[in-house]
Amino acid sequence: GQNIDQPTEMTATEGAIVQINCTYQTSGFNGLFWYQQHAGEAPTFLSYNVLDGLEEKGRFSSFLSRSKGYSYLLLKELQMKDSASYLCAVTPPGTNAGKSTFGDGTTLTVKP
Amino acid sequence: DGGITQSPKYLFRKEGQNVTLSCEQNLNHDAMYWYRQDPGQGLRLIYYSQIVNDFQKGDIAEGYSVSREKKESFPLTVTSAQKNPTAFYLCASSDYTGELFFGEGSRLTVL
Numbered sequence: 001g002q003n004i005d006q007p008t009e010m011t012a013t014e015g016a017i018v019q020i021n022c023t024y025q026t027s028g029f030n031g032l033f034w035y036q037q038h039a040g041e042a043p044t045f046l047s048y049n050v051l052d053g054l055e056e057k058g059r060f061s062s063f064l065s066r067s068k069g070y071s072y073l074l075l076k077e078l079q080m081k082d083s084a085s086y087l088c089a090v091t092p093p094g095t096n097a098g099k100s101t102f103g104d105g106t107t108l109t110v111k112p
Numbered sequence: 113d114g115g116i117t118q119s120p121k122y123l124f125r126k127e128g129q130n131v132t133l134s135c136e137q138n139l140n141h142d143a144m145y146w147y148r149q150d151p152g153q154g155l156r157l158i159y160y161s162q163i164v165n166d167f168q169k170g171d172i173a174e175g176y177s178v179s180r181e182k183k184e185s186f187p188l189t190v191t192s193a194q195k196n197p198t199a200f201y202l203c204a205s206s207d208y209t210g211e212l213f214f215g216e217g218s219r220l221t222v223l
Contacts, residue, residue: 098206102154
């Protein structure tokens with residue numbers, strides 16, 4: 001089975017940096033996704049890690065350590081619009097790549 | 113524009129009624145999924161389909177049914193057997209990497 005843990009809530013200040021952690025224990029692993037979900041809306045893709053290391057995309061970066069079952073999402077220069085839920089999702093190997101298992105999400109509140 | 117279209121956006125159901133949520137995609141993806149989301153929780157997989165005329169149960173399939181008669185369409189029926197159907201339902205399709213492309217969601221409320 002799959003078990004994914006994320007902090008439930010985080011608060012940060014506009015302009016700051018925040019790191020959202022995700023740990024997972026899975027019976028099979030292909031890759032790890034991060035999605036952003038604003039309240040009442042559908043999730044949207046942020047990042048995808050397959051290999052160990054850091055993937056950078058603008059203000060957002062994501063890190064993966066497969067040996068430790070650990071990932072984090074790093075958000076820099078926080079803006080008010082970054083207030084949202086951030087979902088960590090693990091995908092299995094093989095042809096079921098889209099059959100993701102999701103964590104419960106981390107609700108980030110950005111304050112002025 | 114390519115994407116996923118879900119309808120209706122809001123739906124109300126009386127006790128004992130079946131309701132069907134529509135999901136259409138024009139991304140030419142083979143795989144499609146239905147997820148359920150309850151407040152403060154992540155997404156849980158209801159059903160998925162990797163090819164036309166074939167689908168598999170996810171983690172919480174009881175009380176739901178699906179069909180996949182066309183590549184573009186993957187409707188979900190919430191039956192009266194689903195005891196707690198009030199939730200936010202998300203349809204998605206995926207490419208070969210597993211990235212999920214979501215519709216806008218359907219919010220179902222039982223009256």
